[in-house]
Amino acid sequence: MTPLNVRSWAEEVAVLMATRLGGTRRGEVVDLDTMLRRRGGALPRKLYKKAVILRDAETITNAPKIARQTDFSDAAQAHADLVAYLKPFGRVTRMQEKATNFAASVVFGLLMLGIAIIWVLVWQDYL
Template sequence: MTPLNVRSWAEEVAVLMASRLGGVRRGEVVTLDVMLRRRGRALPRKLYRKAVILRDAEAVTNIPKIARQTNFAPAAQAHADLVAYLKPFGRLTRVQERATNFAASVVFGLLVLGAVILWVLVWRGWL
Protein backbone atom coordinates (compact mmCIF):
# COMPACT_ATOMS: atom_id res chain seq x y z
CA MET A 1 0.00 0.00 0.00
CA THR A 2 1.78 3.05 -1.27
CA PRO A 3 0.72 6.68 -1.02
CA LEU A 4 -0.15 6.56 -4.72
CA ASN A 5 -2.69 3.83 -3.99
CA VAL A 6 -4.30 5.96 -1.30
CA ARG A 7 -4.63 8.90 -3.68
CA SER A 8 -6.24 6.72 -6.35
CA TRP A 9 -8.60 5.25 -3.75
CA ALA A 10 -9.66 8.72 -2.66
CA GLU A 11 -10.22 9.79 -6.28
CA GLU A 12 -12.30 6.69 -6.97
CA VAL A 13 -14.50 7.24 -3.91
CA ALA A 14 -14.93 10.93 -4.80
CA VAL A 15 -16.05 10.05 -8.34
CA LEU A 16 -18.46 7.41 -7.04
CA MET A 17 -19.89 9.87 -4.53
CA ALA A 18 -20.32 12.48 -7.26
CA SER A 19 -22.13 10.06 -9.57
CA ARG A 20 -24.32 8.61 -6.82
CA LEU A 21 -25.01 11.58 -4.59
CA GLY A 22 -24.58 14.52 -6.95
CA GLY A 23 -23.21 17.87 -5.89
CA VAL A 24 -20.82 18.39 -8.80
CA ARG A 25 -21.00 20.92 -11.58
CA ARG A 26 -20.41 19.77 -15.13
CA GLY A 27 -16.72 19.52 -15.97
CA GLU A 28 -15.61 20.05 -12.37
CA VAL A 29 -12.88 17.83 -10.95
CA VAL A 30 -13.66 16.92 -7.36
CA THR A 31 -11.58 15.67 -4.49
CA LEU A 32 -12.72 13.55 -1.60
CA ASP A 33 -12.44 16.52 0.74
CA VAL A 34 -14.78 18.60 -1.43
CA MET A 35 -17.28 15.77 -1.76
CA LEU A 36 -17.31 15.20 2.00
CA ARG A 37 -18.02 18.88 2.58
CA ARG A 38 -20.78 18.97 -0.04
CA ARG A 39 -22.49 15.60 0.22
CA GLY A 40 -20.76 13.70 3.01
CA ARG A 41 -23.76 13.75 5.32
CA ALA A 42 -25.75 11.84 2.71
CA LEU A 43 -23.65 8.80 3.58
CA PRO A 44 -24.58 6.58 6.52
CA ARG A 45 -22.76 7.61 9.69
CA LYS A 46 -20.34 4.66 9.76
CA LEU A 47 -19.41 5.16 6.12
CA TYR A 48 -18.95 8.89 6.69
CA ARG A 49 -16.40 8.08 9.40
CA LYS A 50 -14.62 5.72 7.02
CA ALA A 51 -14.59 8.41 4.35
CA VAL A 52 -12.98 10.76 6.86
CA ILE A 53 -10.33 8.11 7.57
CA LEU A 54 -9.62 7.86 3.84
CA ARG A 55 -9.49 11.65 3.48
CA ASP A 56 -7.06 11.94 6.37
CA ALA A 57 -4.89 9.17 4.91
CA GLU A 58 -4.82 11.04 1.61
CA ALA A 59 -3.74 14.20 3.42
CA VAL A 60 -0.87 12.28 5.05
CA THR A 61 0.40 11.19 1.62
CA ASN A 62 1.38 14.79 0.89
CA ILE A 63 4.11 14.55 3.56
CA PRO A 64 6.57 11.92 2.30
CA LYS A 65 8.41 11.28 5.56
CA ILE A 66 5.20 10.65 7.50
CA ALA A 67 3.66 8.71 4.61
CA ARG A 68 6.48 6.16 4.75
CA GLN A 69 5.81 5.60 8.46
CA THR A 70 2.03 5.36 8.22
CA ASN A 71 0.01 2.16 8.15
CA PHE A 72 -2.63 2.49 5.45
CA ALA A 73 -4.56 -0.67 6.35
CA PRO A 74 -7.52 1.27 7.84
CA ALA A 75 -7.62 3.38 4.68
CA ALA A 76 -7.70 0.22 2.55
CA GLN A 77 -10.59 -1.16 4.58
CA ALA A 78 -12.41 2.18 4.38
CA HIS A 79 -11.95 2.24 0.60
CA ALA A 80 -13.30 -1.30 0.25
CA ASP A 81 -16.37 -0.51 2.37
CA LEU A 82 -17.12 2.75 0.57
CA VAL A 83 -16.78 1.22 -2.88
CA ALA A 84 -18.97 -1.72 -1.86
CA TYR A 85 -21.66 0.74 -0.77
CA LEU A 86 -21.43 3.21 -3.67
CA LYS A 87 -20.74 0.97 -6.66
CA PRO A 88 -23.95 -1.08 -6.99
CA PHE A 89 -26.09 2.02 -7.26
CA GLY A 90 -24.22 3.28 -10.30
CA ARG A 91 -25.40 1.87 -13.60
CA LEU A 92 -29.13 1.42 -13.26
CA THR A 93 -29.61 4.62 -11.33
CA ARG A 94 -27.66 6.65 -13.88
CA VAL A 95 -29.71 5.20 -16.76
CA GLN A 96 -32.95 5.96 -14.91
CA GLU A 97 -31.80 9.50 -14.15
CA ARG A 98 -30.87 10.13 -17.77
CA ALA A 99 -34.25 8.85 -18.97
CA THR A 100 -36.07 10.98 -16.41
CA ASN A 101 -34.05 14.06 -17.31
CA PHE A 102 -34.72 13.52 -21.02
CA ALA A 103 -38.46 13.08 -20.45
CA ALA A 104 -38.57 16.17 -18.23
CA SER A 105 -36.79 18.28 -20.85
CA VAL A 106 -39.20 17.09 -23.57
CA VAL A 107 -42.24 17.90 -21.39
CA PHE A 108 -40.78 21.31 -20.53
CA GLY A 109 -40.18 22.03 -24.23
CA LEU A 110 -43.75 21.07 -25.09
CA LEU A 111 -45.05 23.26 -22.27
CA VAL A 112 -43.06 26.26 -23.54
CA LEU A 113 -44.21 25.58 -27.10
CA GLY A 114 -47.84 25.42 -25.95
CA ALA A 115 -47.45 28.71 -24.07
CA VAL A 116 -45.95 30.38 -27.15
CA ILE A 117 -48.75 29.09 -29.40
CA LEU A 118 -51.37 30.27 -26.90
CA TRP A 119 -49.70 33.71 -26.71
CA VAL A 120 -49.66 33.99 -30.52
CA LEU A 121 -53.36 33.02 -30.73
CA VAL A 122 -54.28 35.64 -28.14
CA TRP A 123 -52.06 38.25 -29.79
CA ARG A 124 -53.68 37.61 -33.19
CA GLY A 125 -57.14 37.83 -31.66
CA TRP A 126 -58.22 34.27 -32.41
CA LEU A 127 -58.87 33.49 -28.75
Protein backbone atom coordinates in the same frame (compact mmCIF):
# COMPACT_ATOMS: atom_id res chain seq x y z
CA MET B 1 0.16 0.04 0.23
CA THR B 2 1.96 3.06 -1.02
CA PRO B 3 0.90 6.69 -0.70
CA LEU B 4 0.06 6.66 -4.41
CA ASN B 5 -2.50 3.92 -3.76
CA VAL B 6 -4.14 6.02 -1.08
CA ARG B 7 -4.42 8.99 -3.42
CA SER B 8 -5.99 6.85 -6.14
CA TRP B 9 -8.40 5.37 -3.59
CA ALA B 10 -9.48 8.82 -2.48
CA GLU B 11 -9.93 9.95 -6.09
CA GLU B 12 -12.01 6.87 -6.88
CA VAL B 13 -14.27 7.39 -3.87
CA ALA B 14 -14.67 11.09 -4.74
CA VAL B 15 -15.69 10.23 -8.31
CA LEU B 16 -18.14 7.59 -7.10
CA MET B 17 -19.64 10.04 -4.63
CA ALA B 18 -19.97 12.67 -7.35
CA THR B 19 -21.71 10.31 -9.76
CA ARG B 20 -23.92 8.67 -7.15
CA LEU B 21 -24.76 11.57 -4.85
CA GLY B 22 -24.27 14.60 -7.11
CA GLY B 23 -22.77 17.83 -5.91
CA THR B 24 -20.52 18.67 -8.86
CA ARG B 25 -20.86 20.74 -11.96
CA ARG B 26 -20.33 19.27 -15.38
CA GLY B 27 -16.63 18.82 -16.05
CA GLU B 28 -15.60 19.74 -12.51
CA VAL B 29 -12.93 17.60 -10.87
CA VAL B 30 -13.24 17.41 -7.10
CA ASP B 31 -11.26 15.79 -4.35
CA LEU B 32 -12.55 13.71 -1.47
CA ASP B 33 -12.41 16.60 1.01
CA THR B 34 -14.66 18.73 -1.19
CA MET B 35 -17.12 15.89 -1.71
CA LEU B 36 -17.30 15.23 2.02
CA ARG B 37 -18.10 18.89 2.64
CA ARG B 38 -20.70 19.00 -0.12
CA ARG B 39 -22.39 15.61 0.08
CA GLY B 40 -20.91 13.82 3.08
CA GLY B 41 -24.20 14.04 4.93
CA ALA B 42 -25.79 11.77 2.35
CA LEU B 43 -23.58 8.88 3.47
CA PRO B 44 -24.56 6.67 6.40
CA ARG B 45 -22.75 7.62 9.61
CA LYS B 46 -20.38 4.63 9.65
CA LEU B 47 -19.39 5.21 6.05
CA TYR B 48 -18.94 8.93 6.64
CA LYS B 49 -16.46 8.11 9.39
CA LYS B 50 -14.64 5.74 7.03
CA ALA B 51 -14.55 8.47 4.38
CA VAL B 52 -12.98 10.78 6.95
CA ILE B 53 -10.35 8.11 7.68
CA LEU B 54 -9.59 7.89 3.96
CA ARG B 55 -9.43 11.69 3.65
CA ASP B 56 -7.04 11.92 6.60
CA ALA B 57 -4.87 9.18 5.09
CA GLU B 58 -4.75 11.13 1.84
CA THR B 59 -3.70 14.22 3.77
CA ILE B 60 -0.89 12.25 5.39
CA THR B 61 0.45 11.29 1.96
CA ASN B 62 1.36 14.95 1.38
CA ALA B 63 4.20 14.51 3.89
CA PRO B 64 6.43 11.84 2.31
CA LYS B 65 8.47 10.99 5.42
CA ILE B 66 5.39 10.46 7.54
CA ALA B 67 3.63 8.60 4.75
CA ARG B 68 6.43 6.02 4.52
CA GLN B 69 6.07 5.31 8.23
CA THR B 70 2.28 5.07 8.30
CA ASP B 71 0.20 1.92 8.06
CA PHE B 72 -2.69 2.48 5.68
CA SER B 73 -4.62 -0.72 6.46
CA ASP B 74 -7.52 1.29 7.94
CA ALA B 75 -7.62 3.40 4.79
CA ALA B 76 -7.65 0.24 2.65
CA GLN B 77 -10.60 -1.13 4.61
CA ALA B 78 -12.39 2.22 4.42
CA HIS B 79 -11.85 2.31 0.65
CA ALA B 80 -13.22 -1.21 0.24
CA ASP B 81 -16.32 -0.43 2.30
CA LEU B 82 -17.02 2.85 0.52
CA VAL B 83 -16.60 1.33 -2.93
CA ALA B 84 -18.84 -1.60 -1.97
CA TYR B 85 -21.53 0.89 -0.95
CA LEU B 86 -21.21 3.33 -3.84
CA LYS B 87 -20.43 1.00 -6.76
CA PRO B 88 -23.79 -0.80 -7.22
CA PHE B 89 -25.64 2.43 -7.81
CA GLY B 90 -24.74 2.88 -11.43
CA ARG B 91 -26.25 4.34 -14.54
CA VAL B 92 -28.91 1.63 -14.94
CA THR B 93 -30.24 2.15 -11.44
CA ARG B 94 -30.44 5.91 -11.93
CA MET B 95 -32.27 5.45 -15.24
CA GLN B 96 -34.75 3.08 -13.57
CA GLU B 97 -35.34 5.60 -10.80
CA LYS B 98 -35.94 8.38 -13.33
CA ALA B 99 -38.40 6.20 -15.28
CA THR B 100 -40.24 5.26 -12.09
CA ASN B 101 -40.45 8.91 -11.01
CA PHE B 102 -41.77 9.94 -14.43
CA ALA B 103 -44.42 7.19 -14.40
CA ALA B 104 -45.47 8.15 -10.87
CA SER B 105 -45.82 11.80 -11.96
CA VAL B 106 -48.01 10.83 -14.91
CA VAL B 107 -50.24 8.62 -12.76
CA PHE B 108 -50.56 11.36 -10.14
CA GLY B 109 -51.49 13.89 -12.82
CA LEU B 110 -54.15 11.58 -14.27
CA LEU B 111 -55.54 10.96 -10.80
CA MET B 112 -55.81 14.71 -10.15
CA LEU B 113 -57.46 15.21 -13.55
CA GLY B 114 -60.01 12.49 -12.79
CA ILE B 115 -60.78 14.03 -9.41
CA ALA B 116 -61.23 17.45 -11.02
CA ILE B 117 -63.59 16.05 -13.68
CA ILE B 118 -65.70 14.25 -11.08
CA TRP B 119 -65.83 17.40 -8.94
CA VAL B 120 -67.02 19.48 -11.91
CA LEU B 121 -69.67 16.89 -12.79
CA VAL B 122 -70.94 16.85 -9.20
CA TRP B 123 -70.87 20.64 -9.05
CA GLN B 124 -72.94 20.89 -12.25
CA ASP B 125 -75.41 18.25 -10.91
CA TYR B 126 -74.62 15.69 -13.63
CA LEU B 127 -73.87 13.00 -11.01
